[in-house]
């Protein structure tokens with residue numbers, strides 16, 4: 030029997046204690062079988078349970094094993110492509126609906142944390158940092174755009190003001206979003222899983238779905254058991270493999286890497302990020318960082334197209350960290366890990382139905398802590414027969430990557446190289 034542990038991350042090392050969960054054996058019957066216990070699966074399960082559905086979650090490894098337990102922990106509003114891009118590619122009514130939902134995921138996280146008393150080090154405040162005047166112009170339009178959709182917790186930071194929140198000389202300004210913020214991502218997932226169980230949901234770990242028998246009464250098979258359900262939600266994201274071949278063509282798993290320093294101590298930590306906000310820069314291939322509750326710096330960046338695991342993560346990410354904070358040159362790195370997110374060509378989420386009873390949401394393209402929480406709500410609404418908001422996502426156009434499954438990785442890497450050059454020269 031497979032027993033897949035968490036990767037050796039800071040999050041796994043500082044995870045809250047949880048009881049062991051069973052492996053699925055034999056047959057169970059439920060209303061909804063959710064495949065994947067990341068935020069998408071857990072958020073769906075919670076909303077469904079709160080609405081009276083019986084829910085069984087199958088997780089191939091452990092709760093939060095995927096991106097949800099490895100990410101930068103940054104609560105970032107909107108989507109990987111912003112609402113202005115959506116406005117240009119869909120009709121006004123659909124754009125309006127999607128724009129109204131762009132700030133809901135962060136609220137859902139805060140409601141979940143409060144309602145189920147989840148211990149996940151939630152902190153308010155996220156900064157988008159501008160490296161040049163083009164970035165700053167972009168942030169000014171982003172503020173106007175988000176305000177048009179009712180977001181009022183934004184403050185533009187000039188060159189002087191950004192120094193008060195980030196001790197990094199590289200920035201010309203920024204945008205502070207007080208409804209952004211950060212969390213210990215694995216502990217958020219573990220807390221949500223406990224909430225699922227407190228409402229009568231069942232989560233099986235080490236129980237990968239290996240086959241879906243489709244039809245009026247679908248069955249999800251694992252190595253040692255099966256789940257008969259009225260509905261299936263596919264929430265395996267970048268770790269799904271080829272379980273649902275229709276989904277694989279229009280999305281591509283990509284890796285991104287994170288390092289964590291040794292504890293810096295209160296004094297040093299305060300000099301770096303005095304208000305304890307999280308930060309991401311405005312590059313296409315962006316860097317993101319924040320402090321942990323025990324005052325380490327978590328720093329992430331870079332993308333590996335096709336999700337190969339790099340041999341030496343510290344060698345890739347440490348130079349980026351030192352570029353932002355040269356004062357950390359003698360600080361030891363305690364943890365380094367990689368995680369996979371799922372990229373779509375449009376960088377917008379891939380959402381829809383297969384037949385009448387299989388639903389999916391995936392592919393938020395590296396920017397999914399908030400969206401996945403919203404996705405759970407929208408999926409649950411659709412299963413209850415209120416699909417207007419679900420359909421606003423499902424109707425977003427998606428295209429296969431150029432080159433098909435064979436050549437999509439080098440083509441995407443080429444695209445990223447081009448954008449990396451633009452970042453480098455501030456274009």
Ligand SMILES: Cc1cc2nc3c(=O)[nH]c(=O)nc-3n(C[C@H](O)[C@H](O)[C@H](O)COP(=O)(O)OP(=O)(O)OC[C@H]3O[C@@H](n4cnc5c(N)ncnc54)[C@H](O)[C@@H]3O)c2cc1C
Nearest residue numbers: 065067068069089095096097100101103238265368397398
């Ligand atoms: C390193 C990293 C840093 C990131 N940083 C940020 C950030 O700071 N802010 C932000 O907004 N976004 C960030 N993201 C993106 C964000 O983490 C993801 O968008 C989000 O967590 C995706 O959640 P998910 O539930 O859809 O997928 P996942 O969390 O990947 O969960 C999928 C789960 O499904 C399981 N699974 C797969 N196949 C099967 C199967 N056949 N049977 C059963 N289970 C299966 C997997 O084991 C996994 O646990 C980051 C991503 C990575 C990788």
